[in-house]
Amino acid sequence: MEGKAKEEAGKGGVIDTWLRKHRLIYIGATRHPFILAIRDGTVNYSSFKKWLGQDYIFVREFVAFAASVLVKAWKESDDSKGDTEVILGGMAGLHDEIAWFKKEASKWGVELSETVPQKANQVYCRFLESLMSPEVDYTVAITVFWAIEAVYQESFAHCLEPDTNTPPELQEVCQRWGNDGFGQYCHSLKKIANRLLEKASDDLIMGKAGDDVLKKAEVELIRVLEHEVEFWNMSRGTA
Numbered sequence: 001m002e003g004k005a006k007e008e009a010g011k012g013g014v015i016d017t018w019l020r021k022h023r024l025i026y027i028g029a030t031r032h033p034f035i036l037a038i039r040d041g042t043v044n045y046s047s048f049k050k051w052l053g054q055d056y057i058f059v060r061e062f063v064a065f066a067a068s069v070l071v072k073a074w075k076e077s078d079d080s081k082g083d084t085e086v087i088l089g090g091m092a093g094l095h096d097e098i099a100w101f102k103k104e105a106s107k108w109g110v111e112l113s114e115t116v117p118q119k120a121n122q123v124y125c126r127f128l129e130s131l132m133s134p135e136v137d138y139t140v141a142i143t144v145f146w147a148i149e150a151v152y153q154e155s156f157a158h159c160l161e162p163d164t165n166t167p168p169e170l171q172e173v174c175q176r177w178g179n180d181g182f183g184q185y186c187h188s189l190k191k192i193a194n195r196l197l198e199k200a201s202d203d204l205i206m207g208k209a210g211d212d213v214l215k216k217a218e219v220e221l222i223r224v225l226e227h228e229v230e231f232w233n234m235s236r237g238t239a
């Protein structure tokens, strides 16, 4: 109960413990030079346009991953049924997001139909596909889902803080993921993931767990952060 009480208070939970333990890669993913360049208004627009095209490709893949997490939540016996509304809300957001990418791409003269996935994007998408398999536990999948959303929320919210120099023409991009509503949605995902991770840790202590779901969730979380760093790096690449 203690873990749950702490998590409810928003103080702790398994995820916050892991973010402290892996704080370097978490900072690498959420305070990347690409994001810092947007924040101080020095971002190079060809880097930004490269990121825009690549992220559109990623989001198309992420829709399928989100659907696979929805199915896993639906299959769960316990009160995960309630989780499907949160995940569905996220998918509705992705629907708006795709329309937004098309509008934003035409604003910047980025031809999405001609954009090809760069290496880091291909690798990240293959990683997502591997986690869509039914063998991957819901606890692992929802932890990954939270991490992917949280990296963007933390990164772009950073650009919206007071006394930043985010250019006006990039405010809308930052608002898309940095706004409070998206922050609330990420918090809802984090609560779901922490609930399941606490349960997995109790099962482990009781010797009930089959394969170590807790360890796999931690490993995949770190992999998400590493893929996010490579994704940001890609936008700075000259290739």
Ligand SMILES: Cc1ncc(CN)c(N)n1
Residues within 6 Å of the ligand: 055, 058, 059, 062, 148, 149, 151, 152, 228, 231
């Ligand atoms: C690479 C990446 N990571 C996360 C998000 C937020 N769904 C995104 N749009 N793109």
